[in-house]
Amino acid sequence: MEIVIALAVGVMFGSGIWLILRPRTFQFIAGMMLMSYAVNIFIFAMGRLWVDMPPITPAAGVDPAQYADPLPQGLVLTAIVIGFATTALYLVMMIGARGLTGSDHVDGEEPR
Amino acid sequence: MLLSTLVLLPFLGSVLAAAMPQDARNRESWLAIAVALCGLIAAGALLPQIAAGEVVREEFAWLPAKGLTFVLRADGLAWVFAMLVLAIGLLVVLYARYYMSPQDPVPRFFSFLLAFMGSMLGVVLSGNLVQLVVFWELTSLTSFLLIGYWHHRADARRGARMAFTVTATGGLCLMAGVLVLGHIVGSYDLDVVLAAGDLIRGHDLYLPALVLVALGALTKSAQFPFHFWLPHAMAAPTPVSSYLHSATMVKAGVFLLARLWPALAGTPEWTWIVGGAGVCTLLLGAFIAIFQHDLKGLLAYSTISHLGLITVLIGIGTPLAMVAAIFHILNHATFKASLFMAAGIIDHETGTRDLRVLRGLRHTLPVTATLAIVASAAMAGVPLLNGFLSKEMFFAETLHVGGDRNWWMSYAAVAMGIFSVAYSLRFISIFFGAPAEDLPRDPHEPPRWMRFPVELLVLACLVVGVAPAISIEPVLHIAVLATLGAQAPAYDLALWHGFNLPLAMSLVALGGGVLLYAVLRRHFDLRARAEVPLLHRLSGAQAFETALLQLTRGAGWLVKQLGTTRQQPQLLVMMLMLLAVPVLLAGAPPAWPKVPLQGIDPLFAGIWLIGGGCALAGAWMAKYHRLAALTLIGGTGIITAATFLWLSAPDLALTQLMVETVTTVLILLGLRWLPPRIEATDEPERATRSVWLRRSRDLAVAVAGGVALAALTYAVLVHPAADTIADFFLLNALEGGGGSNVVNVLLVDFRSFDTLGEITVLAVVALTVYALLRRFRPAPESVGVPMQQRHDADPARGQSPAEQANSGYLMVAGIYLRLLLPFMGVIAVYFFMRGHNLPGGGFVAGLIFAVAILVQYMLAGTVWVESHLRLRPHRWLGAGLVLACVTGLAAWLFGHPFLTTHTAHVDWPLVGELHLPSAFIFDLGVFVVVVGTTMLMLVALAHQSLRAHRLPGEDAPPASHHDDGRAEGRAF
Known part of the structure; x- marks a missing residue:
């Protein structure tokens, strides 16, 4: 499992880097989305991998070792929603810049 | 107090x-x-x-x-x-x-x-x-x-x-x-x-x-x-x-x-630094003051020179010099303030401050003239006025300290005295002579109370000058005693100390000053001189401005050399730093014990084969096939959600799934405004050498970054976790927070302040998106109806979205989805209600609810939905934030810190006992904000089509001549 998660994170992050280094705004936004998946899973994995142990405690006085780490989950949940908001913001900047400059290059003008 | x-x-x-x-x-x-x-x-x-x-x-x-x-x-x-x-x-x-x-x-x-x-x-x-x-x-x-x-x-x-x-x-x-x-x-x-x-x-x-x-x-x-x-x-x-x-x-x-x-004080360094600066200032200021043409300029340089005098006294640093310094501070404040006020009156009354124009004001401003003349006499150090006393003490101190060896100090003092008499004469010259004819205004004596402060100050100059022992000495004594303490010297403020050397110096200064002024006036026409003789090249202000200009230029040059406004190089450097800096900062890894690996589940590996493949393919397609790339990346997102579900994070899985949906819709709405980019199929473009180099470099960085993060992830995962605060949350969620879903309790109770910040960010982003879109102007070639909707054989061509959904080819789907709306609402409520104990909560429920509304928009179009259902996303945002804040503030009423949760148990008829924590209301605020944010952003984006669309069926304006050269420019 560990190797699968590590590879998944690596592939998504690498694809993301490739895309954010490209010159078109759409490529950039796609890259940011892939990178945010990678980073979210990375942060999530810091709480280690737990199968079938969701942090839902049915009764008081449980053994914490029997449950997944809720802290990274809480942080990543926040990150997912904030990620959505920043994607929206970036998208609006993307179409706004395109309308204003007539170009979808990240610098607002075609390279000479 | x-x-x-x-x-x-x-x-x-x-x-x-x-x-x-x-x-x-x-x-x-x-x-x-x-x-x-x-x-x-x-x-x-x-x-x-x-x-x-x-x-x-x-x-x-x-x-x-x-x-x-x-x-x-x-x-x-x-x-x-x-x-x-x-x-x-x-x-x-x-x-x-x-x-x-x-x-x-x-x-x-x-x-x-x-x-x-x-x-x-x-x-x-x-x-x-x-x-x-x-x-x-x-x-x-x-x-x-x-x-x-x-x-x-x-x-x-x-x-x-x-x-x-x-x-x-x-x-x-x-x-x-x-x-x-x-x-x-x-x-x-x-x-x-x-x-x-x-x-x-x-x-x-x-x-x-x-x-x-x-x-x-x-x-x-x-x-x-x-x-x-x-x-x-x-x-x-x-x-x-x-x-x-x-x-x-x-x-x-x-x-x-x-x-x-x-x-x-008391060291040679003190004397040299403080005294040295003072001597230069006192001579320079007094000399330049003579040649000023502006009334206030003259006073300013004279102020500089008097401040120099005080500084010299402090630099000398003997107790008696300190007495003289404090005394002169008071005296200078008195006569210089009155002189400035007099200058202001003259400026106010005549409309000019130019010494070359002003003369004969004695006739029109007799009282002001008398006052100003007395005050300038004090400035010049004429006996019977306060300036004389402190200046004489100054002369005495320079003599005392200079002795026989440092005789130059006394000479500097006398020179300064001569100059100050000269500029004082220059100042009062405006009151004498024939009245000026060409003044901008006809001067009159100022109002009674405008002159009053000057009168009072000049009176003070006189009183102190005539009877220092009874007027100023007690005050001075207080200050001296506090400064010098036990070293306070015996001194005697009196007009007449007998005929001694300081008095002689005073007299020389007075006589020399009058002589100097007379000579300057007769032989070096002061009015005609545009610049200060000898010293006009020494302009501190010019040097200052030049230095600032050079600094700005230098900074500009540096930015030009080291900075760039282009995004790609910036990101490249950032990514390289991301690779290099952690390696440089981190030392050798600590010796951690390893944990046994969990076995690989083939199904899990299989879904990631798909997820990874989608990511790579999405990266490949993003240039020419945006829709395909979006779909592929969405696929990766779904696999990510599945991973969360697999690895015991149902809340994350739900949120990821809903966010994925909303994001996809959002970007679909945006894609329409991007220029077409069509891959040349028949003759593949030959990439030049530099393009290949650039792509190889980026690929290398991308691969290195991916490998590095993968290695880091693996390294962390094969080592045991350190003790974290997670146990606290797991143990206290049910008892302290009143909910068994620890993640939700974490969000709305333990870390609710964080969540409050987050929903505020959401609201701010939504409003920013809305504000940016109000100014949005689409590119000319994307204004018309898209090519895909203009096919002649399409029966839906010419129909509005509402017609398509109500009677056209989307009728079945339309009825079905409209029927679905209440059910989706119920599901949203269900997820919201159970959130505290089972996966769900405000975020997820808000997203589900927003999707329920969105579906209606997608199906029947903006016009139809808004004529049937009036949603005001702005109000949702405001209401949600208020709800969350008020819940937090309510804790104060009960004497608890902000956002403390209280759990109430309510007995409802029919329903039974209801467990109602105040975090529930907070979560409701989160829900409302999430709905408002999502709706505001997506609806604002959808409205752009409404603004730009021509009527369906109308042809797009010819787009080709606008900038097809740009649109088909090479992407690299």
């Missing part, structure tokens, strides 16, 4: 003054007068204690953790200065009432002036050095604001900038110096520092501390080589020049030197 009242009162007055209407000139003045009077009374009430030699202290905790207390401390020196600030302040305020024109925005003026008064009182009454620097910088700031008061004038702006740059830079040096002093002594308390003089003088860091403190003092007091800012500060209204730039603020520098005299 007297001291804190004294400092606070002007600031309060400043706030009040700022709140008054534009034309409240009288009320403003009364307010300021009341503030100054109250201050004087409060300071007067301290007199018995001060006169008895006590040090009055008031302390307040400031930064207790750093050992800083806010100390107000009044001893004799501080008291005398405070009285000076308040008394001159009172007169200046009275004067300003008549000086300021009704057109000037007076609230700003009086507000700044009172703020300055408070800052200056703060400087003199500070008992803590750091606090003193804070007030010191505040005086620089208020001075900046006051110089730039008439900000429509370029010279005012320039003067304000220059004064602020010089004095605030000096203030930073002073701050550094104070920190060094604090390091040496171990305390910032003034009393402790003053008592540690020997320790400081013997310390290795003495010289740096002295230089830094001196830099602060010399810049503030306009000493050579920093004197150039003061003449440019004369662009300020005259009351300001009179108050700040002659009587009080510029004295802050010499005050500080006098204040720290017990701690720093």
Whole structure:
């Protein structure tokens, strides 16, 4: 499992880097989305991998070792929603810049 | 409490003054007068204690953790200065009432002036050095604001900038110096520092501390080589020049030197640095003053020279010199303030300050003329006036210190005396001769109360000059005793000390000055001279401006060389740093024990084969096939959600799934506005060498970044987790938070302040998106109906979305999805309600609800939905935030900290006992904000099509000629 998660994170992050280094705004936004998946899973994995142990405690006085780490989950949940908001913001900047400059290059003008 | 009242009162007055209407000139003045009077009374009430030699202290905790207390401390020196600030302040305020024109925005003026008064009182009454620097910088700031008061004038702006740059830079040096002093002594308390003089003088860091403190003092007091800012500060209204730039603020520098005299003085370094700067200033200022053509310019240079005189006395540093310095500070404040006010009256009445134009004012302004002549006589050091006394003490000190060897000091003093007589004569020359014919205005005596402050100050000059022993000596004694302590010398303020050398020097200065002026007038036509002889090349202001210009140019050059406005290089550097910096920072990895690996589930590996494949394919397709790329990346997102589900994070899985949906819709809405990019199919474009190089470089960086993060992930996963705070949450979620879903309790209870911040960010982003889209102008070629909707064979062509959904080809789907709306609402409520105990909660429920509405928009179009369902996303945002905040604030009512959760158990009929924590209401706020945010963003984006669309069926305007060259430009 560990190797699968590590590879998944690596592939998504690498694809993301490739895309954010490209010159078109759409490529950039796609890259940011892939990178945010990678980073979210990375942060999530810091709480280690737990199968079938969701942090839902049915009764008081449980053994914490029997449950997944809720802290990274809480942080990543926040990150997912904030990620959505920043994607929206970036998208609006993307179409706004395109309308204003007539170009979808990240610098607002075609390279000479 | 007297001291804190004294400092606070002007600031309060400043706030009040700022709140008054534009034309409240009288009320403003009364307010300021009341503030100054109250201050004087409060300071007067301290007199018995001060006169008895006590040090009055008031302390307040400031930064207790750093050992800083806010100390107000009044001893004799501080008291005398405070009285000076308040008394001159009172007169200046009275004067300003008549000086300021009704057109000037007076609230700003009086507000700044009172703020300055408070800052200056703060400087003199500070008992803590750091606090003193804070007030010191505040005086620089208020001075900046006051110089730039008439900000429509370029010279005012320039003067304000220059004064602020010089004095605030000096203030930073002073701050550094104070920190060094604090390091040496171990305390910032003034009393402790003053008592540690020997320790400081013997310390290795003495010289740096002295230089830094001196830099602060010399810049503030306009000493050579920093004197150039003061003449440019004369662009300020005259009351300001009179108050700040002659009587009080510029004295802050010499005050500080006098204040720290017990701690720093008494070494050759002190004498050379302070005295040296003083001698240069005194000669330079006095000499340049003779050749000024502006009335205020002359006074400014004369102020510089007198400040130099005081600095020299402090630099000499003997107890008697200190007495003379403090005495001259008071005398100079008196006569120079009155001279500035007189200059202001002349300017006000005649409309000009040009010495070449003004003459014969004796006839039209007889009273003002008499007053100004007496005050300039005091400035020149004519006997029977206060200036004479302190100047004679100065001559005596230079003789005493110089002795036989340093005779040049006495000569410099006499030269300065000669120059000052000459410029005083130049000043009063405007009152003599035939009346000028060509004045811009016909002069009259000013209003009674405008002249009153001048009269009072000139009277003070006379009284002190004639009977110093009974008028000024008690006051001076208080200040001297506080500065010098046991070293206070015996001195005798008297008019006549017998015929001695200082008197001879005074006489030589008087005679020489008259002679010099006569010669200059007769042989070097003063009126015709455009520049100062010998020294006109020595322009500090020019050097300052040049230096600033070069600095700006240098910075520009550096930015051009090292920076770029292009995004790709910036990101490349960032990614390279991401790879390099952690490796450089991290040392050898610690020896962790390894944990046994979990076996690989083939299904899990299989879904990631798909997820990884989608990511790679998405990266490949993003250039030419945006829709395909979006779909592929969405696939990766779904696999990510599945991973969360697999790995025991159902809440994350739900949220990821909903966010994925909404994001995809969002980007689909945006894709329409991007230019077409069509891959050339028949003849593949030959990539050039440089393009290949660039792509290989980016690929290498991408692969390296991916491998690095994968390796890091793997390294962490094969090692056991350290103890975290997770156990606390798991153990307390049910008992403390009242919910068994720990993640949800974490979000709405344990870390609810975080969540409050997050929903605020969401609301801000939504509003930003909305605001940006209001200004959105689509590119011309994307305005028309897209090509895909213009196919002739399409039966839906020409139908509006509502027609398509209600009677057209989307009818089945339309009815079905409309039927689905209430069910999706119920599901949203279900997920919301169970959120505290099972996966769900405000975020997820909000997203589900938003999707339910979105589906309707997608199906039937904006017009139809909004004619049937009026949603106001802005109000949702506001309501949600209010709900969340009020829930948090309600905790205060019960005496608990912000956002404390309370759980209530309610018995409902039929339903039974209901477990209702207040976090539930907070979560409701989250839900409402999420719905509002999502709706606002997506609807605002969808509305753009509405704005830009032509009627369906109408052809798009010809797009080809616009910029097809650009649109098909190479992507790399």
